[in-house]
């Protein structure tokens with residue numbers, strides 16, 4: 575088992591002792607939300623944006639957070655403080671709490687808060703130097719009218735199926751379409767294409783998580799004078815793209831070198847490289863202001 579720092583309701587415990595009730599609705603029904611904050615130079619990066627999204631997720635599920643932001647922020651810091659590594663991946667999960675064996679959350683009085691920290695994943699250098707491999711998954715992202723993918727919830731089964739498809743083909747990520755055939759996002763990252771010098775990413779109304787990194791990419795592109803827009807993209811746009819990259823809190827900007835067995839030429843592309851370098855500056859600038 576890898577090394578983790580784990581807390582349950584604010585108390586730090588050994589991994590072997592980290593237990594929650596089988597009557598926790600997070601376990602029973604995936605009735606939970608979560609966020610992942612990373613550190614840069616040992617400091618929390620963009621924690622304010624992640625907390626804002628955690629509130630939005632809670633609000634969408636009729637589950638306002640019971641702990642104040644100060645507590646959550648301090649807990650993220652405490653998790654990192656206990657880590658034996660330099661840079662952390664810090665996850666806080668908030669579940670509906672323990673209740674009756676009944677779908678309705680009325681019997682759940684107190685939310686359960688679980689913290690899990692691990693070393694920030696180190697993706698292979700090759701993925702940045704030559705591009706990673708992604709596939710287009712057969713399994714679709716659920717529509718906004720179902721459990722809205724904009725909610726960062728514990729319901730990730732479509733994404734689990736999609737990443738299983740990806741790994742079985744030696745790909746690091748799977749791009750998921752919605753049921754109407756529009757591109758949405760990957761299993762744990764957002765996707766961007768570059769066409770004719772313009773950076774495009776699926777529009778939020780197609781049903782996807784509004785990635786914190788995705789937001790930074792819009793701001794970064796504006797700052798360095800690259801056009802960046804939301805768009806309704808289909809699979810043919812992906813295949814016709816000059817460049818493709820994916821973004822997330824742990825990956826930053828990762829160029830795509832293969833879509834399935836098709837190799838993209840000149841990876842990383844010039845625009846991807848420019849965006850990646852500019853985002854790298856943002857990471858360190860924001861972290862230094864904390």
Ligand SMILES: Cc1ncc(COP(=O)(O)O)c(C=O)c1O
Nearest residue numbers: 762763764783785786787822823
């Ligand atoms: C489904 C999904 N899309 C996109 C992302 C990327 O979001 P962020 O940039 O906030 O890490 C994630 C992150 O885990 C995710 O789970």
